[in-house]
Structures are given as C-alpha cells and as structure tokens.
Amino acid sequence: MMQFLHTLDGLLEHIKSVERETIELTQQAQLQVVRFIEKQGLLLDDETLEVMQYQDIIAQQLGATIEAIESAQKHLQYFTRAFSEDDSLAAENLEKMHGKLTSALDRAREKHSAFGGKIQHQDDDGIEFF
Amino acid sequence: MPLVIFVDDSETALASTRMVTDTMPITVKQYLNAPDALREIQAGMTPDLIITDMNMPVMNGFEFLQGVRAHAATARTPVLMLTTETRDELKQQGKALGLTGWIVKPFNPAQLKQAIARVLRLA
Numbered sequence: 001m002m003q004f005l006h007t008l009d010g011l012l013e014h015i016k017s018v019e020r021e022t023i024e025l026t027q028q029a030q031l032q033v034v035r036f037i038e039k040q041g042l043l044l045d046d047e048t049l050e051v052m053q054y055q056d057i058i059a060q061q062l063g064a065t066i067e068a069i070e071s072a073q074k075h076l077q078y079f080t081r082a083f084s085e086d087d088s089l090a091a092e093n094l095e096k097m098h099g100k101l102t103s104a105l106d107r108a109r110e111k112h113s114a115f116g117g118k119i120q121h122q123d124d125d126g127i128e129f130f
Numbered sequence: 131m132p133l134v135i136f137v138d139d140s141e142t143a144l145a146s147t148r149m150v151t152d153t154m155p156i157t158v159k160q161y162l163n164a165p166d167a168l169r170e171i172q173a174g175m176t177p178d179l180i181i182t183d184m185n186m187p188v189m190n191g192f193e194f195l196q197g198v199r200a201h202a203a204t205a206r207t208p209v210l211m212l213t214t215e216t217r218d219e220l221k222q223q224g225k226a227l228g229l230t231g232w233i234v235k236p237f238n239p240a241q242l243k244q245a246i247a248r249v250l251r252l253a
Contacts, residue, residue: 027141027142030142030145031141031142031145034142034145034149037149038149043153044149046238046239046240049146049149049150049239050236050237050238050239051236052142052145052146052149053142053143053146053235053236053237054236055140055142056138056140056142056143056146056214056235056236057214057235057236059140059142060140060185060214114214114215114216114217115185115214115215116214116216117213117214117215117216117234117235117236118216118234118235118236118237126233126234126237126238126241127231127232127233127234127237127241127242127245128221128231128232128233129230129231129245129248130224130225130229130230130231130232
C-alpha cells in the first residue's frame with residue numbers, strides 16, 4: 001500500500017508542476033499580447049477586453065487546485081509517515097484518511113465555484129453598490 | 131485629474147483594467163500587492179477611488195480595506211472590490227467593513243467605466 005501512496009504522491013506532484021507551468025505560460029503569452037497592443041496603441045472592443053481577463057481566472061482556478069492537491073498530499077504524507085511500519089494499522093486508518101481527502105475535495109469544489117466569477121454565475125449582475 | 135489606484139496580484143488583471151481605463155480622464159496607479167499600496171497611502175497618497183482584488187497573498191482585499199479605513203485621510207475614500215468571488219456572505223462582510231461596491235470578474239468594460247464615473251461623479 002505504501003508504494004501505491006508514494007506513486008500517488010508523485011503523480012500529484014507532477015500535476016502541480018504542470019499546472020504551475022500552465023499558469024506561467026498563459027501569463028507570459030497574455031502579457032506579450034498586452035505589450036503589443038499597448039505599443040501599437042490599439043483600442044480593443046469590450047468583448048475582447050472581457051475575454052482578455054480569462055487568464056486571471058484560469059490562474060486562480062489552477063492555483064486553487066494546486067492548494068487542494070497540497071492539502072491532499074499533506075494528509076497522504078502524514079498517513080505514510082505514521083503507518084509506514086505497519087500495513088495492517090494503515091489499512092485500519094484508511095477510513096480516516098478518506099474523510100480528510102473528502103474534506104479537501106469539498107473545499108476545492110467550493111473554491112472552483114467561488115473563483116469562477118461571472119463565467120460560472122452568469123445570473124450575477126456583475127456590479128453591486130452598497 | 132482624480133487618482134484611482136488598482137491593487138491586484140495578477141499582472142494580466144492589472145493590464146486589463148489599464149486598457150479599459152486608458153481613455154478615461156483619471157490618473158491610474160497600479161500595485162501588485164496591497165502592502166505597497168497601503169504604505170503609500172500611509173505616507174500621504176490620497177486616492178479618490180481604490181479598486182482592489184480580494185484574493186491576494188500576504189494581505190487580502192479585506193485586510194487592505196481595514197488598513198485603508200484605519201487611516202484618517204482614506205477613512206471615507208470609496209473602495210470597490212474587483213474579484214472572481216461571488217459569495218453573498220463575502221459581499222456582506224465587505225459591506226460591513228465599509229466597502230463601497232462589488233464588481234465580479236470578468237468585468238464588463240463599459241460597466242467598470244460607468245462604476246468609476248459614478249463614484250467619481252465624472253461628467
């Protein structure tokens with residue numbers, strides 16, 4: 001079981017790394033486009049200006065999944081450290097770890113919804129004054 | 131011209147707001163983190179409007195807002211939250227902390243301009 005958990009940890013680490021690269025690359029690409037637009041003095045229409053903001057949302061969404069993965073990894077690592085010597089004890093505690101991972105998943109889903117902005121909540125007017 | 135400051139940890143988000151406000155009769159200053167903006171405010175900068183992101187490392191939008199409100203010169207300065215967050219409980223929390231309004235990303239450029247014009251009472 002421990003070997004399986006180590007492999008799972010490695011897989012999660014890989015996913016985080018790819019997500020970080022994606023954030024970085026999309027940011028670089030977006031900023032290059034912005035530099036070009038500003039250098040040329042181009043004026044964009046509202047529709048284009050609105051979709052230009054998607055990179056920020058992509059970065060926040062991926063950032064939230066990285067946080068969720070880190071939370072899951074923390075539980076996995078705690079589990080593997082605590083029960084590395086005793087496979088039967090580890091099996092008995094699987095349920096507890098399952099609960100922790102389920103909580104991490106719930107938090108991640110909440111953040112996915114919270115960080116989606118108007119893309120996920122199109123009924124939202126977008127602006128509210130208090 | 132009125133001074134509007136934008137605080138957001140995303141360079142691309144700041145670029146978007148910059149492109150939208152380019153043609154407005156305002157002076158814009160942008161900050162990639164709230165502590166830098168707050169330091170300048172405490173050092174004497176008096177913006178006419180502050181537009182800030184919510185989820186930022188080091189100091190989030192609410193913490194920044196509290197810092198702004200705690201400073202006498204900006205205790206009543208309008209502050210708009212510009213964020214992907216849509217949760218009502220956060221909006222209510224912001225309102226209780228003295229927030230002026232809430233704008234959800236991705237913002238509609240025309241709406242953002244209207245909101246700035248409305249707060250600054252631009253013709």
